[in-house]
Amino acid sequence: ETGVTQTPRHLVMGMTNKKSLKCEQHLGHNAMYWYKQSAKKPLELMFVYNFKEQTENNSVPSRFSPECPNSSHLFLHLHTLQPEDSALYLCASSQDKPRGSSGNTIYFGEGSWLTVV
Amino acid sequence: AQSVAQPEDQVNVAEGNPLTVKCTYSVSGNPYLFWYVQYPNRGLQFLLKYITGDNLVKGSYGFEAEFNKSQTSFHLKKPSALVSDSALYFCAVRDSGAGSYQLTFGKGTKLSVIP
Numbered sequence: 001e002t003g004v005t006q007t008p009r010h011l012v013m014g015m016t017n018k019k020s021l022k023c024e025q026h027l028g029h030n031a032m033y034w035y036k037q038s039a040k041k042p043l044e045l046m047f048v049y050n051f052k053e054q055t056e057n058n059s060v061p062s063r064f065s066p067e068c069p070n071s072s073h074l075f076l077h078l079h080t081l082q083p084e085d086s087a088l089y090l091c092a093s094s095q096d097k098p099r100g101s102s103g104n105t106i107y108f109g110e111g112s113w114l115t116v117v
Numbered sequence: 118a119q120s121v122a123q124p125e126d127q128v129n130v131a132e133g134n135p136l137t138v139k140c141t142y143s144v145s146g147n148p149y150l151f152w153y154v155q156y157p158n159r160g161l162q163f164l165l166k167y168i169t170g171d172n173l174v175k176g177s178y179g180f181e182a183e184f185n186k187s188q189t190s191f192h193l194k195k196p197s198a199l200v201s202d203s204a205l206y207f208c209a210v211r212d213s214g215a216g217s218y219q220l221t222f223g224k225g226t227k228l229s230v231i232p
Contacts, residue, residue: 040224041224042221042224043207056219096218103149105163106151108163110159
């Protein structure tokens with residue numbers, strides 16, 4: 001049981017579909033993250049939100065669109081994805097300074113397995 | 118730029134023997150170092166971290182890690198391995214002076230504990 005909950009755990013979508021991944025954190029943190037984990041590659045940071053403001057976007061294609069309505073919820077909207085986007089998408093949260101770079105721990109959810117067909 | 122290297126893709130150890138999973142890092146400022154574990158089909162679980170102070174850090178499930186600044190290493194250790202320790206282990210680093218949220222991960226090391 002973690003303090004970060006992701007839904008759905010598994011998602012299969014066609015390349016023309018629109019779907020969303022949802023994340024909720026119950027830890028009272030102010031920063032939330034989306035990471036992508038692909039086979040044979042290191043974890044890639046996609047987006048960071050602090051106090052609902054997007055603070056980092058690591059050159060992620062526009063077919064991935066994040067939304068952070070409040071400090072507890074984070075969404076990743078998916079549209080016209082490619083098969084190579086199939087991966088485990090991990091949400092995480094931490095209590096962090098406004099400009100990051102603290103030693104505070106980042107806590108991860110269980111992930112959403114995405115398969116694009 | 119910050120980076121992490123985990124030189125071994127896989128480590129095999131017999132149950133009851135000590136285990137070591139290696140990690141080296143590179144940052145321009147002072148490092149914040151983390152170890153996470155991932156079991157099959159699960160997310161990442163935090164094991165331990167080094168921020169400052171004592172170079173030997175103790176964490177969950179009997180794991181510990183030693184920060185060595187001169188060798189820029191942060192190896193994960195456990196005195197006696199259990200079969201249940203078999204999992205994927207990730208080392209990660211954050212540069213304390215970077216002004217960024219970026220937590221950079223290594224590729225991961227698969228630990229197999231053989232009964």
